[in-house]
Amino acid sequence: KATSSSGPGGNAGPGKASGLRVDVIVKATDSSFWQSMFAGAQKAGEDLGVEVGRFGPTSETDVNEQVQLVENSISRGVNAIVLAANSETALNKAIDRARDAGIKVITVDGTVTTKTEAFIGTNNLRAGEQAGQRLCKLIGEQGKTSGRVLLENAVAGVQALGDRARGFREGLAANCPQITVWEERFNNNDIATAANQTNDALGAVPDLVGVFAANNMSGNGVARAVKDTGRTANLPVVAFDSDPQENAALADGSIDALVVQNPYFFGYQGVTEAIAVSTGAKVPLSLDPGAVVADQANMNDPAVKDLLNPPTAQASK
Amino acid sequence: MALPKLIVRERDIGDRPSRIIGWSDAVGREGGGLVVLVILFGALALASDSFLTGGNMANLSRQWAVYGIIAIGELLVILTKGIDLSVGSVVGLTGAVAAQLLVLGFPIPLAVLCAVLVGGVVGVINGILVAYAKLPPFIVTLGMMGAARGVVLVITNANTIQPLPEGFSSIANESLLGIPNLLWITVIVIIAIGFLLRRTVFGRYVYAAGSNAESARLSGVPVPRVLVTVYAMSGLLAGLGGVLLASRLDAGVPTMGETYELDAIAACVIGGASLFGAKGSALGAATGALITSTLNNGGNLLGINSFYLRIAIGVLILLAVSFDQLQGRLFARGEQTQAGTSGNSPPGEP
């Protein structure tokens, strides 16, 4: 009797007869990034005729809720789980339990240290490095070789964000040794707070030469502050992810580069691989679609444009 | 018996100056909040050159504004012994509604009005459930907090709504006479609600309902109507906060306002309100919000490591309230705390 409001409109798709069920568990539902992943998963479900359940905790910090979601999927008796894990290790027990129950587990976006069938995702550490390199380059273009940068982050203790920050520091240090990180600030995914913190930093640090924002909420806040202070032209900003607001900021120059991943692909590919392993096919153990740095120069290339504006899932089917 | 008038109390009560405004208006902790604030400003001005600059003051006032407005709405509810956990979600909801309506082509004033009214409607529902269905405010507004956030996410599908028409973002981002619009609006709200609470019949009803709902009812105060109004106003002010935040961010962000309820309640309590009702003022709540905003702003200016900053702000909030309390005890007439009133006040009221 278990019904799902998800799946391809909840109605019988072409290949529904296959009867497979895949649950997609993302890091947090209320973010357009993860909704894009849902959209990809949903499309794959439609194309392949399987039922796709979409779940996620309300916050990326809530590892425990994700454990519960995995457990609930075990209870639901699905065939496979596509999981964007909020922690490298904390979900291991739940994943093991799922695999013991015969459920295939595909991880996306972040790896886990226990065994799974496959992983698809960008290496956040490396993507962070790309951001660091780009910011270094942008600062150089401003004719500056030394100074400090603000690292605007969302939530302390979230692995992916921590990896990006670490990668960013490494990328920056490798290419611009004279430029140091002034402070790392956390805004709890609140754009207004991010704007406040950036404004404060702009006021407090005279030699602030650039800003790195580790996700879209941070990026939007930074863009707001840059506009507040009229420093669009001379303050390089590199941010992560993409959403309409960040894209607009990229277009108007308050953000200079966006490091974008491909969540739609994560979802589509995740479900596809999940079905493949469920039916006994082989899939690559690890797949990295890589991150793309979008800027004003390439933002209108069709490929980049698609990355910047991925479709998102519809809440109501 | 030819005794004189024995009604004369031995320690006659008459020599204090005549007061008509409620007790808590005159002394009490609301005033104290201001003292803490002054000290804080002084300390930060000494510690950081950039603190007292015009630019930073404008920043600070923008950072404070939305919190202050929401806190004042929350205060109204807290004065009646209630609590409103839904304000954060209402901020998100109304911001998204305003943005959505603008995208649909509504003129700005109409979109703003509709969005604020949506906040009011949420408040009215809260109020009816509290006042007539007699459900605990904590539960009513907790349920509403979840439901309203769910509605925002459904409406927006977790997507940011933008771009918005030109003029909208200027509401919250521009200045009038060199002072940010947000500051003007906040000050107007403080004055308006302060006036409402102190000088109007409705305001006194709010304190009466919070002091003792049954006694108020017996005195002819329309308690249920007061409650509904109070929740409605909290919703309206949160709605205003949501619209301003959307304007400030130039987008309707569905996660906007998360955890603001806690900030709002904290601002009220820091500003001298009691969760047991009937104590607190609009100015106090706004001061409480400004204290936390200033702590954050100052911490950032001083470049304190963000983990230590969290610890420091936790400790400083405690210190501010202790100082305030201490001051309150010194200024208020000595025995007060020891003596009679203790029935209502808890072991150190929350």
Added chain:
Amino acid sequence: MALPKLIVRERDIGDRPSRIIGWSDAVGREGGGLVVLVILFGALALASDSFLTGGNMANLSRQWAVYGIIAIGELLVILTKGIDLSVGSVVGLTGAVAAQLLVLGFPIPLAVLCAVLVGGVVGVINGILVAYAKLPPFIVTLGMMGAARGVVLVITNANTIQPLPEGFSSIANESLLGIPNLLWITVIVIIAIGFLLRRTVFGRYVYAAGSNAESARLSGVPVPRVLVTVYAMSGLLAGLGGVLLASRLDAGVPTMGETYELDAIAACVIGGASLFGAKGSALGAATGALITSTLNNGGNLLGINSFYLRIAIGVLILLAVSFDQLQGRLFARGEQTQAGTSGNSPPGEP
């Protein structure tokens, strides 16, 4: 006229059976929570085949456990008219401490003990500030919430602490006699605290202090010591919750426990506790936590979209409490709410 004894007591009149257990034990809303739970279980069993399976019941019990334990600690504080906002941060702190000590090579029992004690220490600090410095509990524990989270981040440098030694994860992940350890522990906590509250002098003091602190003091109840103990126990139980969560996740995750304070308070109120003190039971708090856990579990099993699930849970919490309230009104003596006691009880207490 020589009527002998005018003590009209029901026992003398005879038709109601003599009760020895307290009033609130028999009727009252704590019982009601259980009724709601039974209805919920029935409905979910009908709606989903997988709900009543052994595997899912084990899952549900594991999901409930930590919330239940924290809620019971929170209840102790709420019974005294207090509030403890720091439990979520204590969960994070103690989990991290346990993990860190294990990484440093401490034997498991010692690490667990130390971590739980750290929770107790945080509680004692809260308690002292509330009971002796007479600061509002809301502010004290709000400050502590920020400070403790800051300390976790400093300790862990915002990194997840792992890998942990083999045996540790089995505490929360294994079963005894086919029943998950976590369930055993939770049940033991419910029984122990239930016993403490009902059958010990200390338990009675908790209710007395919450009912009217000054009256209690004048009857010789050591109110400050009761308060400190209560906050300490809340800290200890949150510490236990943190250790269990760390064991369940097999890692010390610095963000662990965020927003759990709201869940804990909600569980207490859903389970019949009043934020105005002296009303509520350990079983009620645990039931409240189980109701929300079950709603989440059921919603997932039914595959409800998470946005709609939020709305649904918001509405269902309201319905559960309304139903409960209604039932309470039917069973309890009629006017109760209308009549005299209202001096203390608010307009629909939170």
Added chain:
Amino acid sequence: MTPVIRLSGLRKAFGGNVALDDVSLDLRRGEVHCLAGENGAGKSTLIRILTGALKRDAGDYFVDDREMAAALTPAATRAAGIGAVYQELSLLPDLSVAENLLMGRLPNRGGVVDRRGLRDQARARLSKVDLEGLDPGTPVAELPAATRQLVEIAKVLGDDPRVIIFDEPTTALSGDEAESLLRRIARLRDEGVAILYVSHRLEEMFEIGDRVTVLRDGVVTRTAAMSELSEDTLIAAMVGRDVEDLYPETPARTENGNALLRVRGLRPPGSPHAVDLDVRAGEIVGIAGLLGAGRSELLRAIFGADPPESGTVEVAGKPVPTGRPREAVRAGIGLLSEDRKELGLLPELTIRENASVASLRGIASRGLLSRRREAQRVDSVLDGMRLRAGSYDQPVSTLSGGNQQKVLIARWLVSRVRVLLFDEPTKGVDVGAKAELYALIGDLAAQGFAIVVVSSYLPELLGLVDRIVVLKSGRVVGEVPAAEATEEGLLTLASTGRLNGAA
């Protein structure tokens, strides 16, 4: 002449507890109609129904031959000209006196409070109870109980109602204030106001009552002209038996020289005067004084409710740490405080729990409570208090005012302390129970307890105690053996500080 208020067949039950059954009553213009009955007889319930504070279950209620709706609101009854002074004070502690006096009809212009009007109207109302000196801006929480009571009365008088209901208005007042209130009530009656008056002081009823209706267990047992009754017949109608002697025969108690309670140089907080007091085992000492003379403050200081400025307290020769009620209880001192609601009751707890809370250490073994032991220990004492309650497991807040007071007295009787400080112990207690309470206090003294009684009701002091200490402005101004004291003498001493030869 048609009665202003006519009730018939009125019924009200709380759960299974029938508080009023088939009650009929009529109240006429220009009469003082007394309502008499024991604690829990249903007087307050009747009044709450009359004012619309409580809904009636059945029965007819007419005001001027106009039927009042079953769902009556307080606002509607006030509009009909009915005002009530409730037994439980219904003021709003956080608001000012002026706001309290006019709450529900604050003078305003377009919703904005007219502050001058508020102050003037408040002053006018205060002057009706001789409180011209009280600043209308004072928060009510700051007022002593007696002043609050007067404010409450002023609030009702100010509306110029046609019907005024008083529920035990004099319990918190001193003799003289009570006297002045009674005079005002008589004047109101002469002006044609209908008055319903509840009191446990019989002589008050005889002084101003025209007619009386007696309730017993929620049923009217008698309605008669006051002149048809004597004190004895009235009591008989109330309690269903005769109460012979209100005050116990004071046997020449064995005074075994040494003081059980010994107070030296005790200065209550804020008081410049040190007080010495000795109470021997077996002795009952009364403390007299005007309102605000510092009687309650002295008791609170002895008990340690407020830490005294200086001084020592000893029980049986052992010093008691001052300023800590818990230590006082351990040392064997118990305080029955004056303000029952705020400083005594634990409203959410049951009757039994309220009675046992001061003795839990004795009832429990190793911190474990046996409910059976608790019941054994408490119930017999409670039984002796003639409580009207459905069960001792009921929350104490569901009891009538007088019965709540009895539970608090029981709290100290259960606790087996040896020094009892009673502040206005018979406040709101009915005659029958009063007599028993006096007997009980006499017995306790005979058993070797040391007892201190503060009472504003001089006949009670004179009848009950062995020795009266008179306080004025926190200072002991005299000490009189009860046998030699007279009311006039005490009053003179209390107000002038001098013995005017009268005693």
